[in-house]
Amino acid sequence: NAGVTQTPKFRILKIGQSMTLQCTQDMNHNYMYWYRQDPGMGLKLIYYSVGAGITDKGEVPNGYNVSRSTTEDFPLRLELAAPSQTSVYFCASSYRGGAQHFGDGTRLSIL
Amino acid sequence: AQKITQTQPGMFVQEKEAVTLDCTYDTSDPSYGLFWYKQPSSGEMIFLIYQGSYDQQNATEGRYSLNFQKARKSANLVISASQLGDSAMYFCAMREGQRSGGSNYKLTFGKGTLLTVNP
Numbered sequence: 001n002a003g004v005t006q007t008p009k010f011r012i013l014k015i016g017q018s019m020t021l022q023c024t025q026d027m028n029h030n031y032m033y034w035y036r037q038d039p040g041m042g043l044k045l046i047y048y049s050v051g052a053g054i055t056d057k058g059e060v061p062n063g064y065n066v067s068r069s070t071t072e073d074f075p076l077r078l079e080l081a082a083p084s085q086t087s088v089y090f091c092a093s094s095y096r097g098g099a100q101h102f103g104d105g106t107r108l109s110i111l
Numbered sequence: 112a113q114k115i116t117q118t119q120p121g122m123f124v125q126e127k128e129a130v131t132l133d134c135t136y137d138t139s140d141p142s143y144g145l146f147w148y149k150q151p152s153s154g155e156m157i158f159l160i161y162q163g164s165y166d167q168q169n170a171t172e173g174r175y176s177l178n179f180q181k182a183r184k185s186a187n188l189v190i191s192a193s194q195l196g197d198s199a200m201y202f203c204a205m206r207e208g209q210r211s212g213g214s215n216y217k218l219t220f221g222k223g224t225l226l227t228v229n230p
Contacts, residue, residue: 042220
């Protein structure tokens with residue numbers, strides 16, 4: 001029962017570095033999402049996808065990019081990491097408007 | 112204006128007692144869904160319960176129930192017979208319905224309520 005799998009679980013980056021957060025799901029969900037959660041706050045939507053080849057911006061997309069080449073995978077790319085991007089990142093998937101299933105999160109620190 | 116408001120930053124409850132976590136929402140869409148998620152200290156997000164705007168009855172899932180008052184735009188989570196393992200952060204979230212030109216299945220989250228269950 002893998003569900004939504006995120007890698008890595010933890011990462012420390014230097015300012016200006018780039019990295020890709022991986023997300024894969026095995027539930028054949030067509031909808032996938034990336035959120036960030038800052039300390040003491042709720043989740044904010046970065047990007048989402050309604051199917052392979054289709055992505056759209058959420059509430060806080062600046063500094064990030066996504067791609068969706070397959071139903072299963074939805075990687076999040078950080079270009080030129082900045083301290084403001086220090087956060088916990090969650091990937092989620094859903095079947096249309098149903099409950100979103102979340103991965104365990106990636107804790108990212110930019111120093 | 113915030114779309115989801117959780118006015119209780121923290122709540123305390125005695126083990127075995129019931130507790131209500133408040134959530135109010137703001138939308139002009141007639142079709143929407145309301146979700147509650149639990150986030151324990153380990154960090155994962157766990158789906159608890161869902162209420163659709165057209166559902167006639169309040170949703171229930173085991174010890175969780177949703178007190179849905181549509182006219183007041185509130186969707187409070189009720190946890191009965193609290194257990195120590197219920198100590199966690201609880202988030203209310205809303206999915207607004209289909210709009211002209213496409214579907215919208217994004218969730219908007221509240222800031223959460225930290226529940227502490229005392230033995």
